Each structure stands twice: as structure tokens, then as C-alpha cells.
Amino acid sequence: MKKKLIVFISVLCLYQMANANTIHSTDSVIVRSGSIQPDADNAGLILPKGFGALIVTSAYGKPRHIAVTPEGYLYVKLAQPFNGNGIYLLKDKNGDGKIDDAIGFGNYGGTGIALKDGYLYASSDENVYRYKLNNQHEVTNPNDPDEIIHGLLNRREHESKSITLDNNGNIYVNIGAYSNACQVQDRVPGSPGMKPCPILDSAGGIWQFKANQMHQTYGDGVRYATGLRNVVGLDWNTQTNSLFVMQHGRDQLHDNWPKLFTVQQSAELPAECMYEIHKGDNAGWPYIYYDQIQHKKILAPEYGGDGKKTAGEDAINPIMAFPGHLAPDGLLFYTGNMFPEKYKHGAFIAFHGSWNRAPLPQEGYYVVFVPFKDGKPTGEWEVFANGFAGKPPITSARNAHRPCGLAQGPDGSLYVTDDNKGAIYRIIYTGK
């Protein structure tokens, strides 16, 4: 008996030693979504009938993007390190839906996070790192990740580097333009656009790199798409086998061109656009913007436009156009089985919410849904989850929950992060 115990203990010790560098918890988590209850009043969210929501935690800084493992563990990338950690692995060990175990690592802020083929990928505002996972999808080298991409431009404006991966070993990185409209002087009324826009050689697009190659930078990657001012939400669609992105349209049509645009026009225009991207595509920024009311690509005022002249014949058209300034920060194609059939393969988009629609009330602190079939939208977009900023009219961004990242749990629940107040929501279908 004693002998057995000693053997058992030494095996346990060996096991622990073998896992010394692993961030690891000994008990495994069972996904018991059936027992999970929505919070009272659905955590303040307004949802379609049959859905419920709970806040799983609000305790870990400002979460940007999020990824969920097959065990239901969450990896969240924080805008800035919280207690010195820029990434958290969050677990719900007792199965009540609430986070009760957290391990932090990665001392850098950023936005991007993704799981693929045994690795966790995460981005700072300049670099992309890769961490090896064990068979429970826990990071094995938290303090010593592979640096796969480095030296991407960060000039403050549109600095976040969102990432997604395809099924062919490539990683796609957004490099936002460090400018509103490529003016000689950024955001200065009347300042003309630079022609050609010199930003586009190293920003204002999506770059493709190899997911398994070390220390890549601009020369090692491909400028996969250009003319995209800033993309935060992007996802690889496995049905079409193509990249979809959400562009943040330009700001300040009226502030910078008061003779050409009224405040009302400037509040509504231009569209926030969803694009399907193929290699070599150009979406037209800064020379054009998309006007969702006229359904046209319009020459930007910085390049001689007047709100009516069309241009950008070589630029791709959006798959869908949304009202101006809503700031789409998360995109997810839903492949789960929990939600009703209409949601399958459709797109969820987390809008961060506007700041420059004054004098109209601010808009877009919500998650929308777009139905898709065979990779094409089959209907108009609809608000799916609302109420993040409280009751309208919304005049403050500071006091709102701001939707940012989206991820799908193994049971099909939808996770939504809020990078302002730090809530992580889980939306479930209860049928009630």
C-alpha cells in the first residue's frame, strides 16, 4: 500500500516537473453549457427572443480580441498589460459559467489573438508572436514565444494589428493607415491629399505572412490587399475559403470640408464596409470612399471630390455597407450548432460604437448579424445584441461598454468582449 502511494506520488511529481514550464491546471474542464444560466436581465443586453446573456468576468483589464479553445478556455488579448500581463487564459472550473481561474502572461498590449493547429498567435502593435500549446490547449512557453513577425509600422493612429489565419499555413495581418485621409497634414481642414499616397507601401492594407516562419517583416510578406484605411475585425470564411474584413471608413468630412458636406451628411457618411478580399484587391482608400446612400464609390474631397463625383473604377465593391462611424472591431462567421438554423454560416459583427456622429446621437454600440448562404449575404443586417451603452440617446463613449472581439465557444455560444469597461459577455440560446 505504502509502496503504491510512493509510486503514485513520484509519478505525480514527475508529471508536475514535466509540466513545470506549462501553464497548467491539473483538473480538466468539462463543457457543461446546459447548466449555464443567463444573468438577471441578460447582463443589460437586449437580445432576440430565445437568447440569454451573462458576463463571465469583468476583472481582467481591457480585452480586445478573444479566442476560445475546444475545452471552452478563453484567451483574451488586452489593449494594455493588466498586472503586467497582456494575455489571459481564463477558465470556468466549476462550470457555473463564471471565470474562476486566470493565468496571465505576455507583457505587451495589443489586439490580435487566434488559435490554429496547436499554436496560439497574438499581436502587439508592432509584432506577432506564436506560443506552442499542449494537448489541453494551454500555452507551454508563456515567457518565450516565437516572434514570427516584427517591425510593423505603429505611428499611433490605427495602430492595432488584427490577425486571422487560413487553412494553408498563412497568417493575415492588418496594418492600418496612420492617417485619416492621407492629407499632407492629418485632419487639418482643407489640407490636400498626397498623390500617390505614400502610406500605402507599408500600411493601409492587409499583409500575408507564413504562420510558421520566424522573424518575418515587410520584405518576407505579401501585401495581400491595399486601399483599406483600417481593419480591426476580420475573419477567414471556411465556406468561401476567402478573407473577409470590416473597414473603418474615414472621419470628418464636414470638419475638414465644411463647404462640401453638412454636419448631417458627415454624421452618416461614409459607409463602414464589409469586403471579401482576394489577393491583389484594392479597396480604394484614400482616393475614394463608399457612399451607402447613393450606393457609389465617391472621389474623396482631398482628391478633388465634391460628394458627387464618382471614381475608383479599379476598386472593389463592398459586400455590405453599414452607416458611418460605427467602428466595426470584430467579425465572426458562425459555424456553431447552438443557435437556430438562420445563424449558421452568417456573420456577426461587433461594432465598437461611434464618437463622431454629433450632432446626431452616437450609434453602434451593438453586435449585428448578417445572414449568409454559400458565402453571400441573403438579407439585410439586423441588430443582434444591443444595450451595451445603456439607453439611447448615447452621448458618451467613456461610460459605455464597447463591443470589440468575438469568438465562438465549443458549444456554439457567442463571446463578446468590451474593451472599455472590461466585460466579457457570453450569449447563449435557451429557446425561452
Add this chain to the structure above:
Amino acid sequence: MIKYLFFVMAIAIVAVAITAFTPAQINDVKASVKRGEKVYTKVCLPCHMADGGGVPNMNPPLIQTSYVLGDKTKLIGIVLHGMNERVPIDGDYYSNNMAPHNDLTDQQIADVLTYVRNSFGNKASAVTPTEVKQARLKKQ
């Protein structure tokens, strides 16, 4: 003797109070705040928002910040020259660029800053057109 001292002190206090805030000056400040609100709504509100709270990580708040309540020359300089540096503002970083607003008149800048320094929970002295004029002459 003590009585006499009190009397002198009382006069001194009243004198200080009068020189600090004559009724006319109070009215000036009120009028300036009122004009400043118009400038704010047109020029600054698009970024710093109706509540002066800004946009997290992007445009900083104008509520009790060390810039808003601090050195006036520096504050005027931000409006004149804009701001686009990677510097922490009371511990947080903001990613947007603020353009120069040197097309505004001395009076407009004085008004808008007086408004900001006396709104959103702020309480600080007024900014005068003379101070703006002097700040314009200063090298950046």
C-alpha cells in the same frame, strides 16, 4: 489693538476678494464660457465628445486632466499647434491626432478654454485673449 488687527484683516480680505472677482469680471467669465461653448460644440466636440469624456484610447478626456487644469500657456499651445505625440496623458495613451486650430481668433481660443476649464466638473481660472496673443508669439 487686536480689534484694530481684525479690522485691517477684514478690509484686506474684502480688498482681495474685490480685486479677484469684480462683478464685471464674473460677468465676463460667464459670457466667455457661453461663447466658448459654441466654439467647443463646433470645433472640439467631434473628438472630445459632448460630455468632455473623450473616446477611450483614442481622444483624451478634458475632465480634470493635468493639461486642462495646468499651465495656461501650455494649454493654449495645444489648441494652437495641435498634439500628436506618444506621450501619456495622466497615465493613458491616446492614438488619434489633434490638428492645430490656429485659425481660431485669440478671443475664440480664450473663450473655448475658459469654457473647458469651467465645464465637465472642471474649475479653473479663465483664459484671456491677451494670454492667447502672448502664447502665439512664443516659439513652439
